[in-house]
Amino acid sequence: MPEDKSGENVTEAQIAVHWKEEETYAPPTSFIAQANMTDEDVLERFGEQNFPNCFKEYADMLDWYEYWTKTLDTSKPPFWRWFVGGKLNACYNCVDRHLPKYKNKTALHFVPEPENEAIHHMTYQELYVKVNEFAMLLRDFCGLKRGDRVTLHMPMTAELPITMLACARLGIIHSQVFSGFSGKACADRIVDSGSHVLITEDAYYRSGKLLDHKVKADIAVAEAEKEGQKVDKVLIWQRYPGKYSAKTPLVEGRDFIVNDILPKYLGAKVEPEKMNSEDVLFLMYTSGTTGKPKGAQHSTGGYMAYVTGTSKYIQDIHPEDVYWCMADIGWITGHSYIVYGPLALAASSVIFEGVPTYPDAGRPWRVAEELDVNIFHTSPTAIRALRRVGPDEPAKYNYNFKHMTTVGEPIEPEVWRWYYNVVGKKKAVIVDTWWQTETGGFLCSTVPAIHKMKPGSAGPGVPGIYPEILDDNGQPLPRGSNKAGNIVIRNPWPGLMQTIWHDDERFVRQYYERYCADKNSTDWHDWPYFAGDGAVEAPDGYFRILGRIDDVINVAGHRLGTKELESAALMVPEIGEAAVVPVPDPIKGRLPHVFVSLKPGIQASKEIEQKVSDTLAAEIGPIAKPGRVWIVPDMPKTRSGKIMRRVLAAVASGQDTGDTTTLANPEVVEKIKSLA
Ligand code: WTA
Numbered sequence: 001m002p003e004d005k006s007g008e009n010v011t012e013a014q015i016a017v018h019w020k021e022e023e024t025y026a027p028p029t030s031f032i033a034q035a036n037m038t039d040e041d042v043l044e045r046f047g048e049q050n051f052p053n054c055f056k057e058y059a060d061m062l063d064w065y066e067y068w069t070k071t072l073d074t075s076k077p078p079f080w081r082w083f084v085g086g087k088l089n090a091c092y093n094c095v096d097r098h099l100p101k102y103k104n105k106t107a108l109h110f111v112p113e114p115e116n117e118a119i120h121h122m123t124y125q126e127l128y129v130k131v132n133e134f135a136m137l138l139r140d141f142c143g144l145k146r147g148d149r150v151t152l153h154m155p156m157t158a159e160l161p162i163t164m165l166a167c168a169r170l171g172i173i174h175s176q177v178f179s180g181f182s183g184k185a186c187a188d189r190i191v192d193s194g195s196h197v198l199i200t201e202d203a204y205y206r207s208g209k210l211l212d213h214k215v216k217a218d219i220a221v222a223e224a225e226k227e228g229q230k231v232d233k234v235l236i237w238q239r240y241p242g243k244y245s246a247k248t249p250l251v252e253g254r255d256f257i258v259n260d261i262l263p264k265y266l267g268a269k270v271e272p273e274k275m276n277s278e279d280v281l282f283l284m285y286t287s288g289t290t291g292k293p294k295g296a297q298h299s300t301g302g303y304m305a306y307v308t309g310t311s312k313y314i315q316d317i318h319p320e321d322v323y324w325c326m327a328d329i330g331w332i333t334g335h336s337y338i339v340y341g342p343l344a345l346a347a348s349s350v351i352f353e354g355v356p357t358y359p360d361a362g363r364p365w366r367v368a369e370e371l372d373v374n375i376f377h378t379s380p381t382a383i384r385a386l387r388r389v390g391p392d393e394p395a396k397y398n399y400n401f402k403h404m405t406t407v408g409e410p411i412e413p414e415v416w417r418w419y420y421n422v423v424g425k426k427k428a429v430i431v432d433t434w435w436q437t438e439t440g441g442f443l444c445s446t447v448p449a450i451h452k453m454k455p456g457s458a459g460p461g462v463p464g465i466y467p468e469i470l471d472d473n474g475q476p477l478p479r480g481s482n483k484a485g486n487i488v489i490r491n492p493w494p495g496l497m498q499t500i501w502h503d504d505e506r507f508v509r510q511y512y513e514r515y516c517a518d519k520n521s522t523d524w525h526d527w528p529y530f531a532g533d534g535a536v537e538a539p540d541g542y543f544r545i546l547g548r549i550d551d552v553i554n555v556a557g558h559r560l561g562t563k564e565l566e567s568a569a570l571m572v573p574e575i576g577e578a579a580v581v582p583v584p585d586p587i588k589g590r591l592p593h594v595f596v597s598l599k600p601g602i603q604a605s606k607e608i609e610q611k612v613s614d615t616l617a618a619e620i621g622p623i624a625k626p627g628r629v630w631i632v633p634d635m636p637k638t639r640s641g642k643i644m645r646r647v648l649a650a651v652a653s654g655q656d657t658g659d660t661t662t663l664a665n666p667e668v669v670e671k672i673k674s675l676a
Pocket of ligand 1: 286332408409432458558
């Protein structure tokens with residue numbers, strides 16, 4: 001059964017009734033006049049009758065050393081292989097190939113959080129030089145080579161894309177861990193990916209404070225070693241080159257300041273590796289239904305083709321554009337739509353170190369005005385926060401957006417309208433892009449110059465993506481019926497992950513097992529991709545995403561597995577049992593509430609609540625901080641001993657708990673309610 005916004009199970013019919021049809025908005029004519037894709041034929045060209053060859057259009061946006069011989073190989077489902085036989089390099093496509101035309105054009109604008117610090121503009125030529133020098137360092141100083149994995153735990157500075165591109169140049173597989181994650185979370189990813197080198201930065205700014213980030217590297221390395229993975233070298237970029245800004249001392253023989261070694265490689269040039277289309281470009285860990293985060297493995301050819309094509313048609317990026325995506329590069333959005341997509345199209349991409357509402361809610365609009373940003377990309381959480389603290393701020397600044405994106409969570413129509421009217425000043429088109437870490441790029445969105453916008457709806461499948469809604473038995477719901485079910489993508493596409501890093505079995509189980517019609521079939525029609533989201537389709541073919549149907553909580557657009565949170569809570573020695581549920585939050589969409597029962601003989605106290613909260617923040621990161629820790633006398637359980645999270649979610653959100661008489665211990669529900 002799908003979940004509604006409160007996290008409770010509701011029937012499909014109920015959801016259909018709750019959903020009010022919203023008004024539509026036509027794309028502004030000024031936008032259409034300059035758009036990359038205005039030809040409605042694109043929908044036909046990418047229609048099912050032209051699948052899979054339609055994706056040649058995206059692959060042809062790249063430079064290949066060797067052209068591929070087969071567009072799609074389906075011989076080993078669901079391990080699809082795209083552009084088979086092709087050879088290319090992602091770094092070459094994002095940097096080298098732009099030099100003849102754009103070498104003096106800005107590739108990256110680095111915007112430090114402190115406003116009295118100058119914005120750093122880096123041209124494509126400068127980026128080329130830096131990437132080459134750092135690639136040489138990775139090769140000669142670290143001995144890294146094609147196929148090796150490297151973990152990055154870097155904040156939002158220009159050194160992060162430089163590091164990623166240097167890895168890509170050599171065919172080294174990067175695994176960037178969100179800088180807000182703890183040293184322990186980083187360690188888990190080091191171990192899983194088998195990295196011997198960790199690349200980090202000494203410090204970065206967050207809400208006005210220069211944080212010591214290097215300290216997390218010490219924890220990460222120690223924890224990884226406990227789990228049997230030795231890290232030989234830690235490379236540390238400096239937030240202020242030439243000055244070490246962390247308090248944590250360096251470990252002799254293990255820690256190296258990049259800015260000290262780099263001069264050795266001054267002016268060095270490294271040939272890009274000719275990678276096979278199917279070689280791995282990077283891993284991106286994400287939360288799943290079980291405790292262990294899984295490494296989404298993305299390819300070089302298929303991924304690059306897909307993010308470049310969607311950046312061009314859906315983000316409408318031209319080389320002249322100044323493109324600002326406020327997401328963190330530590331998430332898939334940043335990989336696809338700050339680094340690889342925009343740079344492959346020779347755009348100027350903005351990297352913003354700070355928090356959108358710091359020092360005040362006018363900051364993003366000052367940055368937009370200063371840099372002439374014309375494409376703006378952010379999340380509903382950021383929009384809600386900016387709307388709450390600075391609803392009138394955008395009007396005070398003279399910037400001109402032609403295009404805006406929302407991503408990561410469902411956006412409430414009310415919030416959408418503020419984004420459109422106030423932020424976009426009714427002059428910008430909006431795309432609401434639904435997709436996932438696993439999918440590499442957009443799945444549902446309007447094509448901005450072609451389709452109308454509808455607040456709260458992502459839109460139809462993007463070109464070449466054929467979504468459908470299935471019921472629990474795998475039967476398609478009638479098209480456009482507005483009934484809720486599980487959204488699937490009927491076809492493979494080039495941006496889709498190849499597998500979960502060394503866990504093929506889990507990949508099949510999680511995304512394909514549920515709806516695969518015939519395991520022996522090599523016809524892709526038998527292998528719909530199960531996204532794990534509930535959705536409804538309106539009569540106009542627009543999909544509205546309802547949220548996760550598995551045990552994942554979407555906090556401010558970040559995915560946290562309930563199991564991960566529960567296992568962190570259980571690390572507090574006093575805790576006997578823990579259950580985590582999502583609770584609606586006006587800013588962050590959802591917040592985790594943690595219910596814990598204590599071990600026998602332990603008294604409830606504020607200290608224990610604090611300890612649980614601190615442990616979650618320390619184990620996973622500050623984004624995991626619970627909205628509330630509830631110490632309960634016992635968990636409501638079914639007769640088979642399963643914790644009834646539905647009941648806890650209802651109590652936490654102040655809703656009716658429904659019929660609880662079938663529980664093994666119905667009396668406990670009243671006791672829990674009395675804590676509210
Ligand atoms: C949710 C982020 C509604 C969805 C790119 C998905 C959305 C999960 C939207 C993936 C959207 C993402 N509207 N919900 N436009 N975009 N989601 O892997 O539940 O961090 O499954 O990828 O976010 O989160 P992830």
